[in-house]
Each structure stands twice: as C-alpha cells, then as structure tokens.
Amino acid sequence: MDEEETGGYREPCSMCAAVDWGISDEGRFYCKSCHNVIERTREVVDTSTLMMGCSRISSISKSSKTKKLEHGWEWMVCEGFQFILKHQAEALLDLGVCSYFKDDVLCKFWRMYLQKSRQAYTNDPVSTSKFKVRTQDSESDSAPESSVWSVSETEELGWSSGAGSAAENLSDGLSVTSGSVDASFYLTPHQRKSPRMMSMPKTLALCYLALLWAREAFTLADLLRLVSEGCIPYVNAHEGFPEEMRLYGRDALIFRVESIPSHRALHKEACSLAVFLDLPPFPPITQDCLLHPSLLTIRYLTEVNLPDEVQDFVCRVIEQAGMEDEALHSFKPMKSRCVLPLYDVQAAALILVTMKLLFKLDDRREWDLANTASDMNKETPGENCFNVRKWYKMVESALTRARQRQEENIARKHWKSQKVLYTSKKYKTVVLKRRRVAEQLQMTFQKLSGSSPSPPPSSPSSFCFCWGEEDEEHGAVDGPSLHQQNLGSLVVLRDGELQPSNPTYWHPSLRVCQDRGCRSHYDEVEDTLPKMFVWLLQLFSFILNVQPSCVYEEVLKVERRFLRKNPKLK
Numbered sequence: 001m002d003e004e005e006t007g008g009y010r011e012p013c014s015m016c017a018a019v020d021w022g023i024s025d026e027g028r029f030y031c032k033s034c035h036n037v038i039e040r041t042r043e044v045v046d047t048s049t050l051m052m053g054c055s056r057i058s059s060i061s062k063s064s065k066t067k068k069l070e071h072g073w074e075w076m077v078c079e080g081f082q083f084i085l086k087h088q089a090e091a092l093l094d095l096g097v098c099s100y101f102k103d104d105v106l107c108k109f110w111r112m113y114l115q116k117s118r119q120a121y122t123n124d125p126v127s128t129s130k131f132k133v134r135t136q137d138s139e140s141d142s143a144p145e146s147s148v149w150s151v152s153e154t155e156e157l158g159w160s161s162g163a164g165s166a167a168e169n170l171s172d173g174l175s176v177t178s179g180s181v182d183a184s185f186y187l188t189p190h191q192r193k194s195p196r197m198m199s200m201p202k203t204l205a206l207c208y209l210a211l212l213w214a215r216e217a218f219t220l221a222d223l224l225r226l227v228s229e230g231c232i233p234y235v236n237a238h239e240g241f242p243e244e245m246r247l248y249g250r251d252a253l254i255f256r257v258e259s260i261p262s263h264r265a266l267h268k269e270a271c272s273l274a275v276f277l278d279l280p281p282f283p284p285i286t287q288d289c290l291l292h293p294s295l296l297t298i299r300y301l302t303e304v305n306l307p308d309e310v311q312d313f314v315c316r317v318i319e320q321a322g323m324e325d326e327a328l329h330s331f332k333p334m335k336s337r338c339v340l341p342l343y344d345v346q347a348a349a350l351i352l353v354t355m356k357l358l359f360k361l362d363d364r365r366e367w368d369l370a371n372t373a374s375d376m377n378k379e380t381p382g383e384n385c386f387n388v389r390k391w392y393k394m395v396e397s398a399l400t401r402a403r404q405r406q407e408e409n410i411a412r413k414h415w416k417s418q419k420v421l422y423t424s425k426k427y428k429t430v431v432l433k434r435r436r437v438a439e440q441l442q443m444t445f446q447k448l449s450g451s452s453p454s455p456p457p458s459s460p461s462s463f464c465f466c467w468g469e470e471d472e473e474h475g476a477v478d479g480p481s482l483h484q485q486n487l488g489s490l491v492v493l494r495d496g497e498l499q500p501s502n503p504t505y506w507h508p509s510l511r512v513c514q515d516r517g518c519r520s521h522y523d524e525v526e527d528t529l530p531k532m533f534v535w536l537l538q539l540f541s542f543i544l545n546v547q548p549s550c551v552y553e554e555v556l557k558v559e560r561r562f563l564r565k566n567p568k569l570k
Helices: 064-068 077-094 100-116 164-168 200-213 220-228 250-255 263-277 293-303 310-320 343-359 365-379 388-412 425-449 522-528 531-544 548-565
Strands: 021-023 028-031 037-041 491-494 497-500
Touching: 037 425, 077 100, 077 200, 077 250, 100 200, 100 263, 200 220, 200 263, 220 263, 220 343, 293 310, 293 343, 293 531, 310 343, 310 548, 343 365, 343 531, 343 548, 365 388, 388 531, 522 548, 531 548
Parallel strands: none
Antiparallel strands: 021 028, 028 037, 491 497
C-alpha cells in the first residue's frame, strides 16, 4: 500500500477485511482487493495558496464542500425537465435557429404545459396527498437544506418561476426513494399513461412544435438525426443538472434514456401534446417557407444527386395533385382530428411519384432508357444525358458506406451516464464497483485489440451524402455531382412543352383501408413491387430514418390526389 497516497489509513475493509487501500481518479478510497468504494476521500489542496516548501498534503478527510452539498436542494421533476429544455433550446440556437425561438415560443409553450398540467401558474395545483413524508435524518441523500429555486438559473433567463408554487406544498412531503420530491407521483400507473406528465420524448416533441411554430427549416428527421449525433442534449441530458440537484432512485426511471424515439413515435407524441396544450392554428406554411414541398423537394433532390431539371416535373406533380394550397400543409390541432403533416416524408413521396412518371420504375423501362442515354452520350460528343444505371451504382455504393458508418457510430455510442445513478445509498458501492470494473475491462480490451479511439465528431450537416469534386475544404465525397446533367431521352416535346417520354404509369391498389387498427400493408405487397421501386423506398427511408412502409403509404396518398386529377394515367 502506498503510505504517501493514503496517509497511513489502516482501517480494514468492511467487505473483505483486507487493509489494502488505493485512491481512484475521483479521489475516493477503494479496496484493491474487492474494489469496494468507501465514503472517505482525499482532500485536494490548492498549492498556489500555500507557502513555499509547505505544499505537501498532510491530511486526508472528507471534503467540507461535499459534506455541505450532501443532501442538495429540494427540487421537482418538472424543474429537471425545465433544465433539459433550456439546454436543448440553447443547442438549437447554436445550430442557427432564430433568436426568438427560445424565449418567445418554446418558453411560452412550456408555461402553457405547466399551467395545463396544474404544476404551476394555477390556484389549484396538482394533488400532493400521495407523497410520503420523509424526515431529515432519513438515509436518502437528498434531504432539504434550502428553499427551492429562490433565485434559480432559469428565472434569470426568463423561464418559469412558477414551478416553485407546487414545491412549496411539498416541503413537508418528500419522496423516500428519489432525489426529487415528486418522482413517485410521476411513476404511478395512472400518471404514467396521462398526457399531462412530462417525459424525455415529450421534450423533443415540445421543441419540434416550437420549431414548427417558428417556421424553421427543421424537419422531424433533422431533429432526430441531431439528437442521435449528440448535437442536441437527450441521451444523459440530466448530466447538465446543477451539482445540488441530486439524481438517483426513481429519478433514473424518469430521466434515464435507453433509446431514441422513432420518427412515428415522436410524430404521435407531438400531435397529442399539441392537443393537450390546446394550441391555436400554427402559422401557415406558404410557398416561401422552406417546409413547403416545392422548396423541400429541392433539398432531397440534391441529397440523392438527381438532375436539377427533375424539379420542374416535381412542381408539376405538386400543382396537378392540388398540393400547392397552404391550408393543406398548415397544422391545426383539433381534438377530433389532429393531422400533423409529415413534411419530410411527403417531399420524398413527391419525388418518387415524379420518378415513376419519368422512368416508370418497373425493372425494365428504366434500364431501356439508360441504354438510350448511353448511346446518345457516345454518338454526340459533349452530350451530358442522365444515365439512371450509372446513377444507381453510384448511390448504391454511397448508401452501403453510409449504412456501415451508421452501424459503427451506434456501436460506439455511450448510453451510460458519467454520473452514476443508483437506486439507494445501500447499493451505491455496488454500482460504483461495477462501473469501475467495466471501465477497466474496456480499457484493457482496447489495448489488446489495438482499436483506435473514436474519431472526433464532425460538424452537423443537413445532408447524409456529399456530391461534387473532392478538395481539401470539403474532404472526401461520395461521388461526382449529376445536378447539371440533362434528362435527354427521358422527355419529349409535346403540345409545346416537355413531357415524359414514358407513356404509361403503374400503381398498386389505391383503395383506402377501412380498418382503423391497420397501419400499412407494405409487408404484404413488398414482394410484388418492382425491385427498383423498393430500393428507392429504402433509400429515402435511410435518409429520413423511417420505415419503408411509412414512405410507401405517403406515396399512395400523393398518387390518390394526383391520379384523381389525371384519370388518363390510371
């Protein structure tokens, strides 16, 4: 045992009775024999304040600061979510969201939630009869020492100062097995199913509603991708809590995140939250808004490296399907029928319908057109006709690499929090021991395998692929850009304007299913669909991080509207 490090501490270990103590990186004593961690810590002394020649640490004891903050503040679960929302809003501001998004939109939505859920801004706060009384000498690590949020960080930023109104009613009734005072109330079977209780997915849903109200160019897929990349706090977001807000026990069931919500789940959460808040109609999505399909489709055409001329035909599909009307894309929360448009999936569906018009996508016609384009490029020097076969090979290769990168990033992702969460003081040493053993095994495995550390995170981008010429500024790209190529044999001049040379259009059954419990029949018809069409569904499902069935159902909705106005194509 290193006498200088441990200061001659000779007490036997309570777990194995050995006297072999070491000092962890955090400054805590642990038994080298059984890895048991005790409360004793090494005091860190600032040597700059000592006299010359007297800088040696000569005493080991519990830190006075640790003892002072041992119990922490009294705090409520909604205040924890308020901290998380504040950090998420600040991250979105750093990503370029408008300055009024945080205080003028998201803050107001949050106050509306607190009032609707009767947690603040109300004379009739939520009932507190279910909270258990805890005495000051309880074994819990979060007994009160000061009043709640007297001058909190969120008050200084203009956020809710009314959340403490409910906390005042809880000053004599604290939860036994949690750091917060009302965790047990959040976890009752009735409240867990209630829309009034905030949850981690609801924080993202509230941010998305605020982004939509501010008409920001953030789709639901963008929000989820930024969360997955760690640009927006979500996984282990509770690590941003102040040190005085002790988090353990039942709090872990509320704030711990084990997965990122799916596109469908978060969309449903946003709809139910908008209805619960009784929000008025959202600002209209006009044609100058980046969420309008006429502009959003340009982004996804660039993403999949299709020629710019395709956009002209996409706009024709939008016009002939009657989808230019802003009322069709503006969100109006209603309890009877709440329909929140899937802006990103709808844009992908419009591109797919346009490609079916141009290429037919029946596993035969598109390859015949590719042969024709290849012959035109050979016969006419300088001709730059779009070849769907070359495009497919290029995008398929980039898609394979992107999927591999995604799998590697998921494998590297750390879901465990740096702040150890434990259910009670009794199991604290066990949790700390398991964490230390796991970290040692991970370090040993990396040394033995010779695996390189995780690469530094790249700057966030709105695109999954990068097309163009490789240079030092942009680095590696997925392939050359095809945006300036012309459609060549894909179009013919008819009635004074360019029309698709493909004369026919195929489509599956467009009959609407009357079964309310039915979501999609894609799994039943997938084997009967052309392989090229299925591949395009999978391409856009990867870009948007949705299931192919979601894109397929949106294609059917667009086709019903489009073919109703163009019966000759049926």
